[in-house]
Amino acid sequence: MTALRSHVDTTSEAFRRNAEAFDEKRQTLARARAAAVSGGDERSRRRHTERGKLTARQRVYQLLDPGTPFMELGQLAGHDVYDEHVPSAGLVTGIGVVSGRPAVVFANDATVKGGSYFPLTVEKQLRAQLVARENRLPCIYLVDSGGAFLPLQEHLFPGEHHLGRMFRNIAELSALGLPQIAAVMGSCTAGGAYIPSMCDETVIVRGTGTVFLGGPQLVRAATGEMVDAETLGGADLHTRVSGVADHLAENDEHALAIVREIMARDARPAPAAPPRPPRPPLYDPAELPGIVSASLREHIPARDILARLLDGSEFTEYRARYGPTIVCGTGHIGGYPVGVLINDGVLFPESAQKAANFIELCTQRDIPLLFLHNINGFMVGAEYEADGIAKHGAKLVNAVSTAKVPKFSLVIGGSYGAGNLAMCGRSMGPRLMAMWPSAKSTVVGAEQTATVMALIRGDQLAKEGKVLSAEEEESIKRPIIETYERQAHPLYYAARMWVDAVVDPTETREWLALCLAMSADAPKQETRFGVFRM
Structure with a gap:
């Protein structure tokens, strides 16, 4: 060399x-x-922490081995895209080292619209799952989500690369021998309930973690039954009766420690x-x-x-x-x-x-x-x-x-x-x-595009025996250049x-x-x- x-x-x-x-x-x-x-606004963050819960990024960094880097993916997703403020698309994803093994980590941010899935949230999760597939990495899901953002359901549900693909990916990744581990650290509602239910091994936090296909309001609307969230899908039910979850944690810190213990059982060789x-x-x-x-x-x-x-x-x-x-x-x-x-x-x-x-x-x-x-x-x-x-x-x-x-x-x-x-x-x-x-x-470059569009207009006018004025040319070029410059950033x-x-x-x-x-x-x-x- x-x-x-x-x-x-x-x-x-x-x-x-x-x-x-x-x-x-x-x-x-x-x-x-x-x-x-x-994350979300101050009120949402305060309410989150008052319940004894760590924030999404606190959870991630407490999960990782001390002193190791976290390669965050899609940190800027959702910036100024929606009418709603959706920082990081309400989901933290990235690659980090857990118990000596690299893994792809997913952490819902419940301070952002209750952790609801926007279209970019789904795209971000699918992207991180693809990274896991291509690089043969296990996945760890720190779940705290209210499910789909229903006003945008047509952009979330029916398509090949919408919500359902997340669950298909979990099944396929598990079939490839890549561990799929979930920690339910908050709400896990509707379709989102399939994330922990489909993972190889699941932890749930007592008092804050819940898993149900239909929440108390939906159950009441559908059947008339009155039931609270803890009775319907809390940690005691799912670790003692239903078997939906495998491990009971007393708090977020305990749940993360259990996940680390699960990762430590990975028999694959450590990274070279x-x-x-x-x-x-x-x-x-x-x-x-x-x-x-x-x-x-x-x-x-x-x-x-x-x-x-x-x-x-x-x-x-x-x-x-x-x-x-x-x-x-x-x-x-x-x-x-x-x-x-x-x-x-x-x-x-x-x-x-x-x-x-x-x-x-x-x-x-x-x-x-x-x-x-x-x-x-x-x-x-x-x-x-x-x-x-x-x-x-x-x-x-x-x-x-x-x-x-x-x-x-x-x-x-x-x-x-x-x-x-x-x-x-x-x-x-x-x-x-x-x-x-x-x-x-x-x-195409902004200047080139603007020039091409002006030339096309000039040729059209020439056929009519007219000439494109400097002012008309500028009126064509300016908005194109401004739009392209913004979209090129x-x-x-x-x-x-x-x-x-x-x-x-x-x-x-x-x-x-x-x-x-x-x-x-x-x-x-x-x-x-x-x-x-x-």
């Missing part, structure tokens, strides 16, 4: 301006994160250490915000980014002189090997072929792939269409789609249209995907679960190391590529 050399002047005025502009974006994200982690000792880069990752231009129209030097992400800044580049607008090669992050693809310009036919070949090599050698997006798309024009840019680009999309090694995706600059697909955007199935606070992504993406996280550049190495560690012990899968058009 060769140590990368950085050519960035960290004392320059441009570096300082970039860093200052980046700080403004950080502050926007910091405010959104603060709103997400605070990375193949080689981690080493810091030769260049400080704290310099990354100064390297990324405040304007994404300016070039982001690919190798300077890698020099601050890879262990020892060491990188074995593949075909360095061919197809230079995409940089491919292997290195290590946190001691784990990784094959890296990072854009250094628009994709030409030779760039696409080179990247597809590199993916073939990595799948043959079981090397995980990391895609670092900064891409406008494929080169357009008569010369490149004649050269088969569509055919060569399709080879790359084929390779990205079918590669069965772990794939991780990070948008560091722009990520537009087919370029997003070629760099393993969300629809291409990365195991995890994130954006930097300065990144943007849309089907990382916070907009994270709020809708189109990415799993917004990661600060200075924390990117740690995030990527956790990604690689999470997937390191998953069973290897054989890659079978589709037909490449030659």
Whole structure:
């Protein structure tokens, strides 16, 4: 491997301006994160704690092994999406270590609309279950939910990827030998009752935990029977009479301790250490915000980014002189090997072929792939269409789609249209995907879209013998640009679960190391590529 050399002047005025502009974006994200982690309003939080209950995040952190990280997924989900305030979509999900074993953790936040499931809550839970499936991780459900948010039932119930899929996933994950463990720490009503009922092993808290298909009000409406929640579905009933739950806990802390004991019985081997000792880069990752231009129209030097992400800044580049607008090669992050693809310009036919070949090599050698997006798309024009840019680009999309090694995706600059697909955007199935606070992504760039729409209108007027005025052109372009800029923002993406996280550049190495560690012990899968058009 060769140590990368950085050519960035960290004392320059441009570096300082970039860093200052980046700080403004950080502050926007910091405010959104603060709103997400605070949970529901003050009244709801106070009522929750007065009942002797821990908050959702307190439960998670008390469950985890002390001093171990929690890789939260979808923290910003639901931000400014609904008329209701639904921080973190009312559900905390992520990957952590419990009794020495990595697991995916789900914790309903009962301070947010009683822990009700909104459409994004369901999507978030399904996403985390997919992470568990792909990486062969057990699931722990800390249940405290009033069930579906009924005003939005049409977006929650009937579809293939709605509420029912959560229960199907529990059954399928259990069938794969992945432990499914529940702790009922509050209400567990209606369809939500199937989460603990379908898990392999279930704990319930005395006095606060309840499980019933129909709550007291529904029972009264349906049958006329008057019954209180504890008698209908409390901990005593379910551990002594019904057998719905296996373990009785006296409080939240006791329930979490029992879950830890259950996880400690896992007979599978403990996670293996990375193949080689981690080493810091030769260049400080704290310099990354100064390297990324405040304007994404300016070039982001690919190798300077890698020099601050890879262990020892060491990188074995593949075909360095061919197809230079995409940089491919292997290195290590946190001691784990990784094959890296990072854009250094628009994709030409030779760039696409080179990247597809590199993916073939990595799948043959079981090397995980990391895609670092900064891409406008494929080169357009008569010369490149004649050269088969569509055919060569399709080879790359084929390779990205079918590669069965772990794939991780990070948008560091722009990520537009087919370029997003070629760099393993969300629809291409990365195991995890994130954006930097300065990144943007849309089907086409805002300026290009606005210009195209103005040109179309100008052509229409020309057929009528008229000319598009500057004022009319501006009236067409301005709303398009404003809409695209808002929708391209990382916070907009994270709020809708189109990415799993917004990661600060200075924390990117740690995030990527956790990604690689999470997937390191998953069973290897054989890659079978589709037909490449030659």
